[in-house]
Amino acid sequence: MGRVFGAFIRRDWTIARSYRLPFYMVVGSSAFLLVLLYEVGHLFDLNPTTTGRDNPLSHGYFGFALVGIAVLQIVYSAVQSFALQIREEQTTGTLEILLATPTSPSVVILGSALYDLIQPTVVSVLMVAVGALAGNVGLAAKTSSALAAAAALIGLLALFAGLGILVAAFTVVFKQGTSVVTLLVTALGLFGGAYFPVTQFPEPLRWIAEALPFTWGVDVLRQALLLGQVEVGRLVGLLIGGAALLPVSLYAFHVAVQRARVRGTLAQY
Amino acid sequence: MSPSPSSSPFSHSRPAGEVVGIEADGLSKSYGPVAALVDVSFTIGYGSIAVMVGANGAGKSTLLRILGTTILPDKGTATVHGHDVVTDPTGSRRATGLVLGDERSWYWRLSGRQNLEFFAALHGMGRRVAASRTVELLKMVQLDDVADRRFDRYSSGMKARLSIARALLVDPPVLLLDEPTRTLDPLVANTFRRLVVDFARDERKAVLWVTHDLQEAAAVGHELLVLASGAVALRRASVPGPYQLGAMLEEIEGLG
Numbered sequence: 001m002g003r004v005f006g007a008f009i010r011r012d013w014t015i016a017r018s019y020r021l022p023f024y025m026v027v028g029s030s031a032f033l034l035v036l037l038y039e040v041g042h043l044f045d046l047n048p049t050t051t052g053r054d055n056p057l058s059h060g061y062f063g064f065a066l067v068g069i070a071v072l073q074i075v076y077s078a079v080q081s082f083a084l085q086i087r088e089e090q091t092t093g094t095l096e097i098l099l100a101t102p103t104s105p106s107v108v109i110l111g112s113a114l115y116d117l118i119q120p121t122v123v124s125v126l127m128v129a130v131g132a133l134a135g136n137v138g139l140a141a142k143t144s145s146a147l148a149a150a151a152a153l154i155g156l157l158a159l160f161a162g163l164g165i166l167v168a169a170f171t172v173v174f175k176q177g178t179s180v181v182t183l184l185v186t187a188l189g190l191f192g193g194a195y196f197p198v199t200q201f202p203e204p205l206r207w208i209a210e211a212l213p214f215t216w217g218v219d220v221l222r223q224a225l226l227l228g229q230v231e232v233g234r235l236v237g238l239l240i241g242g243a244a245l246l247p248v249s250l251y252a253f254h255v256a257v258q259r260a261r262v263r264g265t266l267a268q269y
Numbered sequence: 270m271s272p273s274p275s276s277s278p279f280s281h282s283r284p285a286g287e288v289v290g291i292e293a294d295g296l297s298k299s300y301g302p303v304a305a306l307v308d309v310s311f312t313i314g315y316g317s318i319a320v321m322v323g324a325n326g327a328g329k330s331t332l333l334r335i336l337g338t339t340i341l342p343d344k345g346t347a348t349v350h351g352h353d354v355v356t357d358p359t360g361s362r363r364a365t366g367l368v369l370g371d372e373r374s375w376y377w378r379l380s381g382r383q384n385l386e387f388f389a390a391l392h393g394m395g396r397r398v399a400a401s402r403t404v405e406l407l408k409m410v411q412l413d414d415v416a417d418r419r420f421d422r423y424s425s426g427m428k429a430r431l432s433i434a435r436a437l438l439v440d441p442p443v444l445l446l447d448e449p450t451r452t453l454d455p456l457v458a459n460t461f462r463r464l465v466v467d468f469a470r471d472e473r474k475a476v477l478w479v480t481h482d483l484q485e486a487a488a489v490g491h492e493l494l495v496l497a498s499g500a501v502a503l504r505r506a507s508v509p510g511p512y513q514l515g516a517m518l519e520e521i522e523g524l525g
Contacts, residue, residue, distance in 0.1 A: 007390030011376065011383070018378045018419075093373025096339050101391040102362045108391075264300060264331065264340045 004103055005111050012115030026123055034131050037065050041135075056222040057197055063137035063226050068194035070124035071156065071218050075188065078160035080181040081116035082109060082168035087178055090171075090269040099266060105257045106250045109165055117157065128225070140228030148230040151239065152220040158242025159213055165249035169256035175269055188214045213241050290315050290443045290475020291336060295345035298331055298499075305331040307500040308345070313492065315442065316473040318466065320480055320490030320508060324522055328499040329479045333447050336477065337367045350442045350475075363392070366436030370448035372428050377421040381412055381431050384420055385438065392439050406434040410464065426457035433465060444469065444476045450485060462489050483511040483518075497521050 016022070041062030057064045089095035089112065098108050132139045164181075171177040189195065191205065192214035198206055209215050216234035223229045260266045291313040298306040306328045313319045323329050334340040336347055338358040346353060352360035376384055382403055389399035407413045410430040415423070423431065429449055436444055446465070450458035466489050469476045477494075480486050486493070490508035494501060495518065502521045508514065 003395060004390055004393075006396075007387050011379065011387050014383060015376065015378045092377075093371055094376065096334075097367065097369065097374040097388075098391065100337050100339050100362060100365075100367055101388065102359045102393060103391045104359075258341070261339060261341045264298070264305075264334070266339045267334070 001107055004107055005114055008111030009115050009118070016115070016119070026119075030123060030127050033069065034066075034127065034134070037069070037131070038062050038135050041065065056226045059138065059226050062131070062135050063139075064197075064222065065195055066128055066131045066135070066137065067222050067225055068218050070128050071214075071221055072185070072189050072192075072194040073120050073124045073127075074153070075156060075160045075214060075217070076181075076185045077116055077120040078157055079164040079167065079185055080178065081113035082161070082164040083171045083178045083181060085112040085116065086168045086171045087175075087269075090175065093267070093269075096267040099257060105254050109168055109250070109253050113161075113164070113168075117161065121153070121157070137226070139225050142228045144230055145224040145228045148235055149221055149224040152217055152224065152235055155235065155238030155242045156214075156217040158246045159217075159238060162242065162245030162249040165246075165253050169249070169253040172253070172256040172260050173265075188212065191215075193218055213238060289313060290317075291319075291347070291349055291477055293332070293336070293345065293347045296332065296335060296342050296347055297344040298328075298335065298340065298342050304499050306335075306342070307498070309496070309499070309501050310345075311494055311501060311504060313475045313477055315475050316470065317491045318469050318476040318478055318489055319492040319494050320478045320486040321494040321496060322480060322483065322486050322514070322518065323496035323502075324518075327496040329496055330447060331499075332496070333445050333477065333479055337365060337445055338362055363439060364441050364443055366438070366441040366444045368432045368436045368444065368446040368449045370451040372425070372452065375420050375428070375431075378419060380417045380419055381423065381427070381434075382407065382416040384431065385435060388435050389438050394438075402438060403434075406437055409437075410434045424457075425452045426454070426461070429453055429457070429461050430464070433461070433468075437468075440472075442474060444474050446476065446478045448479055448481065450480070450482065458485070465489070483514045487511045487514060495521060 041060055044061035056067075086095065086109070089098060099105060103111075128139075131137060167177045167181060191198070191201075191209045192212050193209060198209035198215060201209055216231075216238055220231045220235050220238065223231050257266070289312040291311075293312075294310050296306050296309040297304070309328070309332060311319070321329055321332070331340060335342050336349055336354060338354050338361055341355060346355070348354065349361045350364035352364055354361045376387070379387065385403040385406065386396075386399045389402060390396075394402065404413070404416075407416045410433060412427060412430055412434070415427065420428070420431070429452070432449060436446075444465070449465075450461055453461060462485065465476070465478075468474065478486075478489060487508050487510050493503065493505040493508045493514075495503035503517065509517070
């Protein structure tokens with residue numbers, strides 16, 4: 001399986017390198033975002049509303065939003081990459097020939113989006129590192145919190161990749177599905193506390209926000225990176241959620257491919 | 270172009286008692302109310318090229334895709350090199366080389382070499398084996414001097430030759446070709462045909478070749494299979510000349 005994943009990554013890395021502009025766009029937009037957050041953080045911190053050492057916001061808005069937006073970018077790519085890749089394979093005509101090889105549909109769908117998951121994860125981690133250095137955000141330097149952050153990242157990726165594979169399964173059958181992802185992720189950014197604390201919401205919305213796994217992920221990463229603390233309950237919830245949803249979504253993708261084979265629509269777009 | 274070296278790193282042990290490369294028995298497939306295939310049965314032996322002709326919508330592509338495991342039949346069975354395409358699709362895929370006339374089945378921003386190495390990995394080859402097999406096949410189809418040129422800069426003839434190279438990656442005992450010369454000029458098409466015919470004969474492949482070109486059918490085929498309205502309208506152990514074949518098709522389609 002590893003060699004097939006390696007082949008997918010090499011394929012997508014080679015294709016990505018053949019387009020120069022998107023690389024500069026990623027670097028440019030990340031730099032602009034950092035400056036924007038930094039300046040907004042200055043404004044926000046002039047009028048602090050939250051105190052207390054155990055609140056991530058007490059360390060400044062810049063660090064708070066930086067972690068939230070980095071997580072949002074990773075989640076966005078995890079949810080959308082699978083469906084986008086499948087859609088592209090459908091329209092370019094490569095999906096049928098991929099699924100006519102002995103490689104299983106599960107490996108094909110995971111491999112297809114691997115590069116698109118790795119690239120934004122690396123960019124987001126670099127963005128946090130650069131932002132922390134340039135913006136004077138004090139990241140907690142504890143082994144336990146670093147491990148918790150890494151585990152939360154894995155849990156988030158597994159959970160939202162599972163969601164993304166479900167959207168990809170939908171795309172195999174109905175040839176559509178990617179448009180719903182943008183709406184979903186925008187809503188997550190709003191209700192999941194990427195930009196501001198969910199404690200600001202009125203009661204019913206706050207309950208919804210607190211129940212979102214995205215919120216758990218952002219909270220665990222903020223606690224770990226900014227405060228050096230480990231939120232065990234939410235971290236375990238994320239990991240269990242990811243471990244449960246990923247196999248279910250792979251099974252759903254397999255069913256979707258079988259359905260397309262029955263209907264004879266694998267080559268259609 | 271010359272046939273592949275006979276020494277191959279890939280072995281496809283022939284199932285015990287297996288004498289035919291492709292066998293279809295009572296295959297049927299419908300899309301809603303439209304019957305695409307109706308009770309189709311035939312066999313193709315090793316070393317034989319069966320050409321399949323028929324009007325548009327006769328069910329040729331559906332049949333080829335059932336054998337290629339990308340469409341499931343409603344009824345009937347089919348085996349490729351002894352592997353059932355429904356119950357053992359992985360074994361069947363390992364034994365099949367699929368050539369689609371469609372240029373869309375490639376990654377256009379990768380080179381010919383990169384494309385082949387990628388598909389080789391999907392067939393389970395390690396990087397070194399994939400690289401050496403790719404070199405061997407590119408040489409065989411005379412693309413070795415443009416191996417690192419991007420696919421979108423290949424001519425139609427080069428793309429067709431790369432398609433046959435991809436189909437031969439694991440040296441499969443069975444080849445399925447879906448109008449492989451459709452976009453080629455006559456000269457390049459002729460070269461392509463010679464490559465496949467020589468290769469199928471020398472390596473004793475079972476080949477199912479779908480075509481609309483009656484001259485091509487007459488030139489390459491050992492056996493004839495005519496589909497009309499999803500059913501086998503005619504099976505012959507030899508392929509007549511293009512004019513006679515044309516007359517037969519007109520009669521089958523009620524145009525004669």
